[in-house]
Amino acid sequence: MFVLEWCEFSWSVRKLFAAAGVPYHAVELDAAAMQKDNLGGDLRAALGVKAGVPTIPQIFVGGTHVGGATETFEAFKDGSMAERLAALGLSFDASKTANPFGFLPGWMHPR
Template identity: 55%
Template sequence: MLADQDQPVVLFALEWCEFSWSVRKLFAAAGIPYRSVDLDGPEYREDDWGGAVRKALARKTGAVTIPQIFVGGQHIGGATETFDAFNDGTLHKMVRQAGIDLKDASVGNAYGFLPAWLHPRKPAAA
């Protein structure tokens, strides 16, 4: 999966995970095509294939959290590392090096794609 030059951006995700959703939203807004490997999806349920892939992924990356993102076979990290890489331009460079034209780099702060419950709350008006 990681060596597929036709789909160099790979998102290992869980269908129900809000952090996975956040990365998907960022990629959609920026026009970054990606392959989603939904480890809890129907394709990976039989014989706990998703669990086996997740264990192999943890051994490879040292990270047990989901999502995990790769570009051109290079591990970026999870959601926050991906957002940091987007915000500082590293992700743009990696995506372009992988042969993908970034459609929109002007989506603002990537952390804005996180679930609302993670954003700081504003004090109620008096």
């Protein structure tokens, strides 16, 4: 997943994955190490081209683009994330993902 350290939507996706026991690797585009030579900015620009949207976070599973936070939560809700993870031989605690939108910031309208 490509995230920002101080983004509530990035935190929400990380919390969902952690709660469900889904292993992940986060590339923090705004981390101090990514500031050198504008690496984080360049990666973000390239990611925007690849994903077709400029928003962060952007989630990839097994190299396949899932989308941002909303698309990731929808994928858990509609079962397509379970299929993607199973295809990679990964299992997770589905009881923790029954309400994926519950991981979004409290100030958002309920879905």
